[in-house]
Amino acid sequence: MTQTAGDAVPAKTVAPPPESPEAGRHRKLVFLVVCAGFVMSSLDMMIVNVAFPALEEDFHGTTAAALSWTLNAYSIVFAAALVPAGRLADRSGRKGGFLLGLGLFTLASALCAASQGVPMLVAARVLQALGAAAMVPTSLGLLLATYPPERRAGAVRAWTAVGGVAAALAPIVGGALVNLDWRWIFLINLPFGIAALLVGRRVLPTAAQPERGPLPDLLGSVLIVIAVAAASLALIKAPEWGWSSARVLGCFALTVVGLAEFFRRSARHPNPVVAFSLLRVRSFSLANLTALVFNSCFGAMLFSFMLWCQNVWGYSALETGLALAPGTFLMPVMAMATGPLVKKLGAATVVMLGCALLAAGVLWWGIAAQSEPDYVAMLLPGALLTPVGTILGTTALVGLVTKDLPPASFATGSAVNMMVRQVGLVIGISVFIAVLGTPGPGAATLDAFRHAWFIAAGIGILALLVGLSLARRTEADAG
Incomplete structure (x- = not known):
């Protein structure tokens, strides 16, 4: 953000x-x-x-x-x-x-x-x-x-x-x-x-002189809350309620109805939450779709790291924060390096690189996970890869979101991108909790985290594939 x-x-x-x-x-x-x-x-x-x-x-x-x-x-x-x-x-x-x-x-x-x-x-x-x-x-x-x-x-x-x-x-x-x-x-x-x-x-x-004009679509915002909250509730509760239970299916149905009504209002409202004119800009839509999936992987990654360190390895809260620090301290360096990389490789390619590094870091945790604490062998590689991938992908995506928008729409386009990224965090955390469930002690916990990390890595790979579509679109526009 x-x-x-x-x-x-x-x-x-x-x-x-x-x-x-x-x-x-x-x-x-x-x-x-x-x-x-x-x-x-x-x-x-x-x-x-x-x-x-x-x-x-x-x-x-x-x-x-x-x-x-x-x-x-x-x-x-x-x-x-x-x-x-x-x-x-x-x-x-x-x-x-x-x-x-x-x-x-x-x-x-x-x-x-x-x-x-x-x-x-x-x-x-x-x-x-x-x-x-x-x-x-x-x-x-x-x-x-x-x-x-x-x-x-x-x-x-x-x-x-x-x-x-x-x-x-x-x-x-x-x-x-x-x-x-x-x-x-x-x-x-x-x-x-x-x-x-x-x-x-x-x-x-x-x-x-404050600006004048029609009031923003507040009901449209309420519909987003209802739709995303219902989807999150369905994902989180599905292991307990059952994926085919009436409550889970009802929550998913509420999500579909809420989103449908949101887009219907956005098409007609004089001041919608998301203007359809922006969605018709292909690079804007693809960049936001990439950001949605990318942030889902990021949300699962950060949430899982905190749970694993404290609940499985017994780290203190401070030790957990410090365990993530090596990659955190790399982020300012990578933020400065992103600009030259974008000039050399193109923004879409840097986005794909960020997706690949984020997915690779989570995948490493899934492969190397072990019950006995071994920070250097298990956590450190992922703790270096995931922050670097995050800063590369996020920074490059910001430029792509507004690349083809008129200057008057920069602020609105950036705000919509912020909104999409937040929804991605919710989806990622909810999916991770749904896959993790409530595992038993010992080997069951290890297997549950491995499974959840593999799913999270798959989400990162999906972001990479969406980013590939974005790269092809960018090349087509350049041609």
């Missing part, structure tokens, strides 16, 4: 003029405020993964399937609310939208920390997602409104880098906080959120 708008600001080669110290301080304060909101939302999207065993221990009798809604509910609501929240902020003012989202996110963080059971925690996570959906698109708009044209490219690159580093460090930061108490992964947001609110009220720019 951290790469959403890099394409919206053209690179400038002209040296920016000197600015007054007062103007420079003001811009730095705006940057810090919008980054505070962006960092909190980026961290909380990933940080809960590492807290799963601690939550299972605290909420006695809770299964991983039930706890998965602390992740899925956040991702589903964030995905569905992202585009409408951004458009509502355009109508009513980005400053007000950002501060409202920041306030809601901070309050919801306190409610998460105070949760006495899974239902309350999931409800608070839904509120967090609504706050994040209001913050993310408005943070970039406020940043662009603060900086002059010749300085915007650098500001956006810095904003993107900060969010990327936050997401990459989430497992390590989360592990350290969970070692204290899992509630600290939410309490840590309070001082930063309150400080950003107080400073933001004074320094954030106010738009002179």
Whole structure:
């Protein structure tokens, strides 16, 4: 999610003029405020993964399937609310939208920390997602409104880098906080959120003339929530309810009906969540389909890593975060290398390379899995391959999403891509839980994880095949 708008600001080669110290301080304060909101939302999207065993221990009798809604509910609501929240902020003012989202996110963080059971925690996570959906698109708009044209490219690159580093460090930061108490992964947001609110009220720019137009399709967003949640529930509960049970089939039927109604409304609504004109751009549709499958593999990979380290090998939360660190620290290097690789090989080829590395890392875990801890032989190769594949694939896909869109549609296209990636995370986690089931001790657990990792690797290979179609389309357009 951290790469959403890099394409919206053209690179400038002209040296920016000197600015007054007062103007420079003001811009730095705006940057810090919008980054505070962006960092909190980026961290909380990933940080809960590492807290799963601690939550299972605290909420006695809770299964991983039930706890998965602390992740899925956040991702589903964030995905569905992202585009409408951004458009509502355009109508009513980005400053007000950002501060409202920041306030809601901070309050919801306190409610998460105070949760006495899974239902309350999931409800608070839904509120967090609504706050994040209001913050993310408005943070970039406020940043662009603060900086002059010749300085915007650098500001956006810095904003993107900060969010990327936050997401990459989430497992390590989360592990350290969970070692204290899992509630600290939410309490840590309070001082930063309150400080950003107080400073933001004074320094954030106010738009002179908010945009007008029809209200966004809020019912369409509700339909996305219903459809994706029903599919996730069916996948997670299928091992318990039975794949052919009325409840599972009913959930899948609700998904189909919800999606059908969503696309019907999108074709007719004056301000839909997803404009059909964008879907008719072949490269946009193929890039988003690739992102959907790619992020499904990524979601399964990250979730499985946390479960394996803590539930099977008995690592602490901090040890789990550090186990992923070697690949995490490679991500900034690979992010810088992606640009030259894209120029040399083409964006679609780099996407396919990212898919292949991500799938290979997960496949290695499936092949090398063993009950006795052996980090170097089993986990380390995958912990190096999967983050490198993730950053290559994600970064290259961002450019392909907006490649053939008109400039006026860059922001909307990037927001739709963010939404698709979140849905992919939900699908990946749900599929992994469905395949893993509730294995018995010893060899049964090992076999269950192996099976689930092979399925996750298959999803990564499917992303590679979709990326191949994208590459062929890109070559055809170039020809």
